[in-house]
Amino acid sequence: MFKLFTDCATRFIPEKSMKVLLGEAHEAMELLLSGKGKGADMRGWIDLPLYVDDVIKECNEIASSWAGKLDAVVVIGIGGSYLGAKCALKALSHTFSLGGMKPKPVIVFGGYSLSEDYMSDLLGYLKDKEFGVIVISKSGTTTEPAIAFRILKKVMLERFGPEVTRERIVAVTDGEKGALREMCKKYGYRSLAVPNAVGGRYSVLSSVGLLPIAMAGCDIRRFVEGAKDAMNVLLNDKSDENPVIQYAAIRNALYRQGKKIEVFVNYNPKLKYLGEWLKQLFAESEGKETKGLFPASLDLTTDLHSVGQYIQDGERTMFETAILAGSREVEVKIPEAEDNLDGLDYLKGRTLEEINSKAETGTRLAHVSGGVPNIYLKIDKVDEWNMGQLFYFFELSCAVSAYILGVNPFDQPGVDVYKNELYRLLGRPGYTD
Amino acid sequence: MFKLFTDCATRFIPEKSMKVLLGEAHEAMELLLSGKGKGADMRGWIDLPLYVDDVIKECNEIASSWAGKLDAVVVIGIGGSYLGAKCALKALSHTFSLGGMKPKPVIVFGGYSLSEDYMSDLLGYLKDKEFGVIVISKSGTTTEPAIAFRILKKVMLERFGPEVTRERIVAVTDGEKGALREMCKKYGYRSLAVPNAVGGRYSVLSSVGLLPIAMAGCDIRRFVEGAKDAMNVLLNDKSDENPVIQYAAIRNALYRQGKKIEVFVNYNPKLKYLGEWLKQLFAESEGKETKGLFPASLDLTTDLHSVGQYIQDGERTMFETAILAGSREVEVKIPEAEDNLDGLDYLKGRTLEEINSKAETGTRLAHVSGGVPNIYLKIDKVDEWNMGQLFYFFELSCAVSAYILGVNPFDQPGVDVYKNELYRLLGRPGYTD
Numbered sequence: 001m002f003k004l005f006t007d008c009a010t011r012f013i014p015e016k017s018m019k020v021l022l023g024e025a026h027e028a029m030e031l032l033l034s035g036k037g038k039g040a041d042m043r044g045w046i047d048l049p050l051y052v053d054d055v056i057k058e059c060n061e062i063a064s065s066w067a068g069k070l071d072a073v074v075v076i077g078i079g080g081s082y083l084g085a086k087c088a089l090k091a092l093s094h095t096f097s098l099g100g101m102k103p104k105p106v107i108v109f110g111g112y113s114l115s116e117d118y119m120s121d122l123l124g125y126l127k128d129k130e131f132g133v134i135v136i137s138k139s140g141t142t143t144e145p146a147i148a149f150r151i152l153k154k155v156m157l158e159r160f161g162p163e164v165t166r167e168r169i170v171a172v173t174d175g176e177k178g179a180l181r182e183m184c185k186k187y188g189y190r191s192l193a194v195p196n197a198v199g200g201r202y203s204v205l206s207s208v209g210l211l212p213i214a215m216a217g218c219d220i221r222r223f224v225e226g227a228k229d230a231m232n233v234l235l236n237d238k239s240d241e242n243p244v245i246q247y248a249a250i251r252n253a254l255y256r257q258g259k260k261i262e263v264f265v266n267y268n269p270k271l272k273y274l275g276e277w278l279k280q281l282f283a284e285s286e287g288k289e290t291k292g293l294f295p296a297s298l299d300l301t302t303d304l305h306s307v308g309q310y311i312q313d314g315e316r317t318m319f320e321t322a323i324l325a326g327s328r329e330v331e332v333k334i335p336e337a338e339d340n341l342d343g344l345d346y347l348k349g350r351t352l353e354e355i356n357s358k359a360e361t362g363t364r365l366a367h368v369s370g371g372v373p374n375i376y377l378k379i380d381k382v383d384e385w386n387m388g389q390l391f392y393f394f395e396l397s398c399a400v401s402a403y404i405l406g407v408n409p410f411d412q413p414g415v416d417v418y419k420n421e422l423y424r425l426l427g428r429p430g431y432t433d
Numbered sequence: 434m435f436k437l438f439t440d441c442a443t444r445f446i447p448e449k450s451m452k453v454l455l456g457e458a459h460e461a462m463e464l465l466l467s468g469k470g471k472g473a474d475m476r477g478w479i480d481l482p483l484y485v486d487d488v489i490k491e492c493n494e495i496a497s498s499w500a501g502k503l504d505a506v507v508v509i510g511i512g513g514s515y516l517g518a519k520c521a522l523k524a525l526s527h528t529f530s531l532g533g534m535k536p537k538p539v540i541v542f543g544g545y546s547l548s549e550d551y552m553s554d555l556l557g558y559l560k561d562k563e564f565g566v567i568v569i570s571k572s573g574t575t576t577e578p579a580i581a582f583r584i585l586k587k588v589m590l591e592r593f594g595p596e597v598t599r600e601r602i603v604a605v606t607d608g609e610k611g612a613l614r615e616m617c618k619k620y621g622y623r624s625l626a627v628p629n630a631v632g633g634r635y636s637v638l639s640s641v642g643l644l645p646i647a648m649a650g651c652d653i654r655r656f657v658e659g660a661k662d663a664m665n666v667l668l669n670d671k672s673d674e675n676p677v678i679q680y681a682a683i684r685n686a687l688y689r690q691g692k693k694i695e696v697f698v699n700y701n702p703k704l705k706y707l708g709e710w711l712k713q714l715f716a717e718s719e720g721k722e723t724k725g726l727f728p729a730s731l732d733l734t735t736d737l738h739s740v741g742q743y744i745q746d747g748e749r750t751m752f753e754t755a756i757l758a759g760s761r762e763v764e765v766k767i768p769e770a771e772d773n774l775d776g777l778d779y780l781k782g783r784t785l786e787e788i789n790s791k792a793e794t795g796t797r798l799a800h801v802s803g804g805v806p807n808i809y810l811k812i813d814k815v816d817e818w819n820m821g822q823l824f825y826f827f828e829l830s831c832a833v834s835a836y837i838l839g840v841n842p843f844d845q846p847g848v849d850v851y852k853n854e855l856y857r858l859l860g861r862p863g864y865t866d
Contacts (some may be wrong), residue, residue: 001585022734027703052493063817078734078735078738079738079739081695082735082738083739088837094552094554094557094558095551095554095555095558095686096531096541096554096555096557096558098529098531108529109623112735113700113701113702113734113735113783113789113866114700114734114788114789114792115700115702115703115731115760115762115789115813116760116761116764116765116783116784116785116786116789117528117701117703117758117760118528118701118702118703119704119760119765119785120760120761120763120765121527121528121529122528122529123526123765124527124529125527125529132565140739140774140775141776142462143788143792144513144734146650146775146776146777147780147785147788148769149770149775150767150769150775150777151765151767151769152768154768154769154770162865165507166819179774179775179776180775182774183772183774183775185745186774193653200738208785230680233447234478235623251720251741259728260693260748260750266549266776267546267548268465268546268548268551269546269548269550269551270548270549270550272756276739279736279739279740280736280740283739283740283741283742283743283747284455284743286743286747287740287742287744287745287746287747287748288742288746288747289746290741290746290747290748290749291747291748292748293753294548294694294729294743294747294748294750295743296727296729297738299546300548300852301511301547301658302511302544302545302546302560303516303712304848304851305511305512305513305515305575305633305712305713305851306516306709306712306713306716306717307712307713307716307720308583308718308847308848309716309720309721309845309846309847309848310716310719310720310725310727310728310847311720312720312721312847312848312850312851313722313723313846313847314719314720314721314724314725314727315693315720315723315724315725316705316723316726317448317693317727318727325550327548327549327550327553328549328550328553330549330553331549332552332556332584334547334552334580334583334584334586335583335584335587337583337586338589338590339619341573341615341616341619342573342579342582342613342616343574343861344579344580344613346859346860346861346862347580347859351548351549352547352548352552352580354551355545355547355580355859356547356548356860358578358855358859359547359616359851361854361858362849362854362855362857363854364854365854366850366851366854367851369850370847370850377489382550412742413739413742413746414741414742414743414744414745414746414803415738415741415742415745416793417745417799417802417803418734418737418741418745418792418800420795420798421794421795421796421798421799422792422795424769424795425791425794426779426780426788426791427779427780428776429508
């Protein structure tokens with residue numbers, strides 16, 4: 001089980017405030033579980049890990065039927081239909097693979113931008129490849145993925161013919177209605193349903209995340225087990241020590257004290273996209289009614305030589321939430337050198353993991369002394385089980401946190417403003433006024 | 434020449450404040466050019482584009498001597514010795530290349546983190562490859578790159594022997610002193626000098642950026658020409674219309690009005706690392722004395738389905754600076770479909786570039802209506818010349834801006850706090866108290 005450490009944050013919070021906030025966190029958790037809070041019809045993610053056995057089986061079956069046969073699979077999706085899988089793949093794939101744990105198929109993403117440069121590079125990459133498509137969209141009409149799907153389908157029809165194209169498309173979409181569901185019916189695409197009560201940013205443990213993650217060769221059973229193990233602890237621990245209660249209370253306490261920015265940091269490039277996933281989760285859940293912490297992310301120690309200067313000495317408006325991971329099996333030690341010109345002999349024989357861990361402690365001490373509260377969470381390594389743990393912990397913490405803040409954790413009214421402006425400018429029928 | 438558009442920002446600034454700030458921007462520019470401001474001995478980057486002809490020649494020569502012969506080149510560096518090249522490579526490489534414009538050598542990075550997972554993946558990747566190393570460090574003793582260099586050199590010595598290892602290492606380091614310079618002397622590595630009066634984050638147009646960018650197969654002559662063309666305009670335009678004056682004035686005006694976060698946005702994934710480069714530039718130059726805008730970055734339209742919700746509806750503390758690029762030669766149009774189930778027929782025959790550009794306008798309208806000022810800058814496409822333009826424009830704007838803020842744009846005292854804590858924890862000789 002992951003561990004949450006709070007002492008470098010709570011020292012910035014008066015005991016009395018902390019007590020108040022812990023109380024509010026318990027109430028928020030009860031509100032969430034009672035189904036009486038805002039947006040309560042979108043709570044399907046809470047016990048999702050209990051109900052995905054069939055989905056796991058189906059995802060693994062599709063993955064193994066494509067494995068080895070296809071060179072590449074394009075996963076089409078944006079926002080919550082993209083970031084969970086992207087995050088898990090980045091965490092679990094070899095650093096120097098384009099995507100995926102196996103040589104074939106390589107997993108690439110499409111439909112998460114409107115860039116012509118990106119699309120032309122993607123088409124170039126696919127030119128000489130046998131490829132398939134996983135298209136993920138609840139409605140099937142979100143502009144970016146819908147365009148990417150139309151373009152790629154056209155290419156597939158021309159190159160592979162209708163029968164092979166049909167076999168090489170899997171849709172993850174609404175179980176009953178919507179454009180993509182209609183296409184599945186008409187053309188006979190294989191499909192998985194997006195559960196009704198699960199919003200995009202809470203969907204990584206559903207078919208939305210599981211299919212692309214399975215396709216990449218990851219063990220999605222372990223992944224869901226990690227989430228389930230987290231769920232069993234976090235939903236049942238009624239004490240103040242429950243990490244969800246702790247984390248939700250602390251970040252709201254700091255927000256009330258005037259902190260404006262939460263910086264998610266990692267010390268392992270494999271967790272780069274965890275920062276992106278967290279930014280969506282918190283920004284969309286809390287960033288409304290002119291409220292909410294602004295979520296940012298940093299990769300350390302890399303960015304200590306960049307935004308680190310600001311964290312240390314800039315405006316005192318932020319706190320840090322660090323996700324720390326031990327390294328995997330392989331040990332890398334500092335070797336002997338021909339000489340000691342680099343002055344590193346004092347590190348000889350020590351592992352990179354130890355040095356990285358000291359860097360993490362040093363950074364925390366430096367930042368705390370500079371007035372930046374620091375919450376940190378430790379997992380023993382980056383693998384499927386631990387990623388499942390992290391996803392579940394943050395989803396639950398975010399929902400509880402948003403209830404403390406007093407907003408609906410499950411809507412995103414601000415996203416529609418841009419969508420409507422875009423439709424109007426493009427002259428979409430019905431939006432031309 | 435790039436174009437800066439300011440009307441969606443200036444409408445948020447009272448005319449009187451704007452006038453005051455424009456005056457201060459002119460003064461700051463004069464202070465910078467007079468050499469009487471803080472940190473004035475680090476202004477070597479201002480006319481750097483005029484003095485790099487020999488460096489360009491040497492970089493191209495080294496690049497062509499390795500081209501085709503090596504499978505991979507590891508560029509070792511962190512902070513300013515990393516981000517400029519990474520940004521340029523990401524912008525100019527094929528999206529689905531690991532790094533570089535040519536099939537060989539692939540350019541990968543090392544020494545920008547202490548992660549054991551990363552290093553073990555890197556060593557795995559290099560296992561069966563003929564590779565070389567470009568090691569970039571002014572001193573040669575910064576922990577992250579020094580460790581990576583020690584590890585990789587050991588591997589090279591064991592696999593290639595001392596003679597070939599010597600031929601496959603190029604150092605970019607201080608011209609006279611320091612650990613890496615000593616190694617060059619002792620082992621006969623080829624080397625380029627880091628100019629004395631150019632700090633890391635202002636160094637992309639020096640040997641620091643030019644060598645890895647040339648190695649990747651990019652045209653560094655065009656790149657420097659872009660910067661030179663920008664320089665000629667920006668240093669000589671004494672009017673209020675000078676984009677540097679405009680941009681520096683506006684961002685400081687917004688900061689004084691209470692804006693706390695500057696969000697750098699792009700609409701092309703190729704510019705993802707421009708955001709990272711900009712964050713270092715501004716955070717290290719301005720984030721001190723408990724002052725400065727917090728720099729964040731977003732990739733759009735991707736992140737409209739993520740942090741976009743916060744931008745639209747969260748706390749009203751940010752403004753946006755958008756970098757917009759037309760697409761390259763290849764046109765991608767929305768094709769005909771078998772049916773119109775996706776409802777996209779109204780876009781049939783239109784290019785992705787047009788739609789992306791409408792999305793950009795729509796986003797701006799939505800955000801401005803939500804109280805988020807928007808500055809935007811347009812380049813016609815992402816290529817060497819335009820990247821040179823952008824780098825120069827932002828370096829100059831940042832220095833002028835920091836002078837308006839009243840801080841030294843060229844130091845980074847906060848970075849040392851972490852370095853010293855790390856040395857102490859690791860027991861480095863002289864730091865143990």
